[in-house]
Amino acid sequence: xxxxxxxxxxxxxxxxxxxxxxxxxxxxxxxxxxxxxxxxxxxxxxxxxxxxxxxxxxxxxxxxxxxxxxxxxxxxxxxxxxxxxxxxxxxxxxxxxxxxxxxxxxxxxxxxxxxxxxxxxxxxxxxxxxxxxxxxxxxxxxxxxxxxxxxxxxxxxxxxxxxxxxxxxxxxxxxxxxxxxxxxxxxxxxxxxxxxxxxxxxxxxxxxxxxxxxxxxxxxxxxxxxxxxxxxx
Amino acid sequence: xxxxxxxxxxxxxxxxxxxxxxxxxxxxxxxxxxxxxxxxxxxxxxxxxxxxxxxxxxxxxxxxxxxxxxxxxxxxxxxxxxxxxxxxxxxxxxxxxxxxxxxxxxxxxxxxxxxxxxxxxxxxxxxxxxxxxxxxxxxxxxxxxxxxxxxxxxxxxxxxxxxxxxxxxxxxxxxxxxxxxxxxxxxxxxxxxxxxxxxxxxxxxxxxxxxxxxxxxxxxxxxxxxxxxxxxxxxxxxxxxxxxxxxxxxxxxxxxxxxxxxxxxxxxxxxxxxxxxxxxxxxxxxxxxxxxxxxxxxxxxxxxxxxxxxxxxxxxxxxxxxxxxxxxxxxxxxxxxxxx
Numbered sequence: 023x024x025x026x027x028x029x030x031x032x033x034x035x036x037x038x039x040x041x042x043x044x045x046x047x048x049x050x051x052x053x054x055x056x057x058x059x060x061x062x063x064x065x066x067x068x069x070x071x072x073x074x075x076x077x078x079x080x081x082x083x084x085x086x087x088x089x090x091x092x093x094x095x096x097x098x099x100x101x102x103x104x105x106x107x108x109x110x111x112x113x114x115x116x117x118x119x120x121x122x123x124x125x126x127x128x129x130x131x132x133x134x135x136x137x138x139x140x141x142x143x144x145x146x147x148x149x150x151x152x153x154x155x156x157x158x159x160x161x162x163x164x165x166x167x168x169x170x171x172x173x174x175x176x177x178x179x180x181x182x183x184x185x186x187x188x189x190x191x192x193x194x195x196x197x198x199x200x201x202x203x204x205x206x207x208x209x210x211x212x213x214x215x216x217x218x219x220x221x222x223x224x225x226x227x228x229x230x231x232x233x234x235x236x237x238x239x240x241x242x243x244x245x246x247x248x249x250x251x252x253x254x255x
Numbered sequence: 256x257x258x259x260x261x262x263x264x265x266x267x268x269x270x271x272x273x274x275x276x277x278x279x280x281x282x283x284x285x286x287x288x289x290x291x292x293x294x295x296x297x298x299x300x301x302x303x304x305x306x307x308x309x310x311x312x313x314x315x316x317x318x319x320x321x322x323x324x325x326x327x328x329x330x331x332x333x334x335x336x337x338x339x340x341x342x343x344x345x346x347x348x349x350x351x352x353x354x355x356x357x358x359x360x361x362x363x364x365x366x367x368x369x370x371x372x373x374x375x376x377x378x379x380x381x382x383x384x385x386x387x388x389x390x391x392x393x394x395x396x397x398x399x400x401x402x403x404x405x406x407x408x409x410x411x412x413x414x415x416x417x418x419x420x421x422x423x424x425x426x427x428x429x430x431x432x433x434x435x436x437x438x439x440x441x442x443x444x445x446x447x448x449x450x451x452x453x454x455x456x457x458x459x460x461x462x463x464x465x466x467x468x469x470x471x472x473x474x475x476x477x478x479x480x481x482x483x484x485x486x487x488x489x490x491x492x493x494x495x496x497x498x499x500x501x502x503x504x505x506x507x508x509x510x511x512x513x514x515x516x517x518x519x520x521x522x523x524x525x526x527x528x529x530x531x532x533x534x535x536x537x538x539x540x541x542x543x544x545x546x547x548x549x550x551x552x553x554x555x556x557x558x559x560x561x562x563x564x565x566x567x568x569x570x571x572x573x574x575x576x577x578x579x580x581x582x583x584x585x586x587x588x589x590x591x592x593x594x595x
Contacts, residue, residue: 153341156306160335161354162405164327171353175344 031229038230050234053211056124057192060131061139064187067132068139069180073169075140076147077155087144093137098196105130106200120201122209127202131191139187146179147172178250185246189239256318257282258409258439259303264312266298266463273298274463276312285435287454287471288443289595292509295463296443297338300411303441304335331358334407338414340398342386347373347397350386354405372400376430392423399427403434410434412442416449417513421488424514428452445595447516448486482554482564483519484595495536495589502560506536507592516595521554521566523591527584528575536589539563542582546572557585 038046075086107113109121120126150172158171173180195213202209204218212235219228259281266274274295288296301307302314305326314321316329334354342350351372352365360368373379376396381389389397395415402410412431416424424446431440431453444450450457451471459467487500489511498505498517505517525535541559548554553572555565563585567575577583 151341153337156301156304156335157337157341158343158353159306159330160304160333161401162331162334162357163354164357167357171343 027225028229030226032233034226035230035233039234046231046234048207049210049212049215049231050238052124052209053192053213053235054238056128056198056211057131057188059125059128060135060191061184061188063128063132064136064139064191065184068136068187069143069173072140072143072147073173076144077169077172087141090137090140090144094141096134096137098134098194099200100196101134102130102196102200105133105197109201122201122203122205124202124209127198127209127211130197130201131194134194134197135187135190138190139183142183142186143176143180146176146183149179150176181246181250185243188242192239193235257315258317260313260315260318262313262315264302264309264314266295266302266307267310272463274302274309277463277465279458279465279468281439281441281456283439284455285431285440285453286442287450287457288441288460289445289447289450289457290460291594294460296460297413298463299460300335300413300441300443303409304333304411305329306335332407333409333411334402334405335411335413336395336398336402336415338417340391340394342394342397346383346385347378347389348382350397351382351401351404354401358405368404372404375403376400377426390423392419392426395419395423395427399430407438409439409441412440412444414444415442417445417511417515419513421514424449445511445515446486447484447595449514482521483524484516485518485561486514486516489513489515500561503539505592506589507594508589509592509594511594518593518595519563519587519591520593521564524563524565524585524587526555526557526565526567526575527586530584531586533586534588535586537592538584538586540582540584542580543577544579546577546579557583559585 075083075090106121108115109118109126110116111121120129154172154175155168158168163171193213195217198204198209198211198214199217202211202214204210204214210218212231216228216231216235219225219231257280259279261277261279261281264274264277265272277299288299290296298307302309305321308326316325316333319325321329343353348369351369355365355368369382370379373381376399378393378396378400381393381397386394386397395418399415410431416427419427428449431442434440435453440453442450442453454471457467457469457471458465485498485500485505487498487505489496489498489507491497491510491512494508494510496507496509496511498507498511498515500517505519507517525533530538530540539557539559541557543555544558544562545556546553547556548569553567553569555567555572555577557563557565565585
């Protein structure tokens with residue numbers, strides 16, 4: 023039964039992709055949009071934060087690094103539940119009306135992936151010699167210009183951080199379920215749709231959606247590898 | 256007017272004191288900084304370059320104390336060259352232009368300067384090469400060109416030739432002699448010959464403090480080392496550095512490559528009439544060429560291809576019945592060889 027479901031899933035996935043099925047396209051684009059916006063938010067906050075943590079000496083720096091490292095693996099349902107309580111109508115942030123919206127899901131995912139963004143960028147920067155900073159400074163770079171130069175030198179590590187962050191947001195289920203509730207045409211994304219179709223016994227469609235999910239992740243990683251110079255593609 | 260004035264400059268790292276209470280005034284004469292590894296040379300240079308901040312004391316640059324608001328001014332006028340050259344990803348031109356682009360210099364002017372800088376280090380036509388594909392010597396010459404592109408008031412060099420072959424080292428030394436008339440050159444090095452060629456003033460650092468300073472030819476710390484100072488090319492084999500000095504090879508346990516100066520203390524050398532079975536890695540034979548006596552201590556010069564001064568007591572000298580011209584053996588441990 024299961025092998026048959028997989029092969030049916032593959033042919034169904036091909037059919038849905040080739041026929042550009044409207045519902046599937048809509049769900050896929052909503053997934054991309056939600057995770058993309060989450061990655062953007064996480065980068066806007068995480069990038070400067072990582073630069074400060076990696077390149078400045080201040081008390082509590084190691085504790086902060088430890089916290090971000092530990093939160094990399096935070097269970098999505100736990101965070102989802104926590105955010106649900108905060109955002110629900112009667113919760114402290116209920117007035118922001120973010121519950122059951124794509125924006126709310128994005129913000130939730132951004133919080134989820136921020137530790138990945140920060141931890142990965144910090145290690146990318148730290149993998150570059152401290153002497154690199156001395157070099158740019160002695161050539162006259164300001165602290166800001168030095169950070170830019172170091173980020174550019176750590177480019178492949180930084181882009182890996184962003185891709186990993188996006189992947190985690192794109193493939194997670196807990197927050198999308200808790201904050202989005204899988205409302206058809208509103209907050210349904212690939213992962214919540216897969217969970218729903220599976221519970222309905224529609225294994226073929228579930229596999230089709232899963233293959234689309236995998237395909238997007240693979241394609242994205244391939245493109246990034248190519249952009250990095252392609253030596254490891 | 257002095258370029259730098261250091262008052263009670265101290266640098267504490269959590270593990271150790273790197274500099275202790277340095278007081279010094281530097282004018283624009285070329286300065287050599289000598290001392291063993293770990294004596295504080297690099298730390299001193301990094302503070303002068305504005306790359307590290309002292310834990311105590313004051314650094315004045317052109318009459319103004321350096322502090323966080325003025326450190327950028329210091330960094331824009333003082334450029335440091337490191338022992339192992341480091342590059343930003345990209346070709347030679349990208350690296351040479353980096354500092355000037357930061358300063359907002361027009362591309363036309365940068366292009367003009369690029370040609371001059373490459374010519375200065377005799378690497379014309381290297382502009383489009385990837386820095387990763389250059390030899391060590393070429394890399395250090397490009398690093399020098401990159402610093403000189405900025406026309407800095409002060410050029411700091413931290414053992415710039417210690418990893419280089421003699422040809423590249425001498426190209427760099429020649430450029431530095433030339434440049435020292437245009438800007439203040441401060442060089443930390445183990446190569447005493449290089450110091451003598453470049454520097455007009457020398458300081459000797461020991462455990463983070465200046466123990467001697469003066470003219471490189473007169474300096475007592477160098478005088479102290481003129482006995483048994485040898486300069487040669489070192490290669491590392493099985494964890495032991497072999498330094499070719501003239502016809503002989505001196506073995507030392509300090510890992511070093513490139514051109515180095517070594518010192519062996521006269522009291523660390525054992526003199527024997529015959530070849531002895533010993534764990535000492537250095538053993539040579541040659542005739543006695545001189546005998547000097549000072550305060551009951553006898554210094555004997557032995558020519559084994561290089562002249563070694565060996566210190567023995569008056570009593571040993573009498574008992575061994577040594578005579579001028581008589582061939583003897585000398586031996587000393589690899590760990591007794593002090594890299595300068």
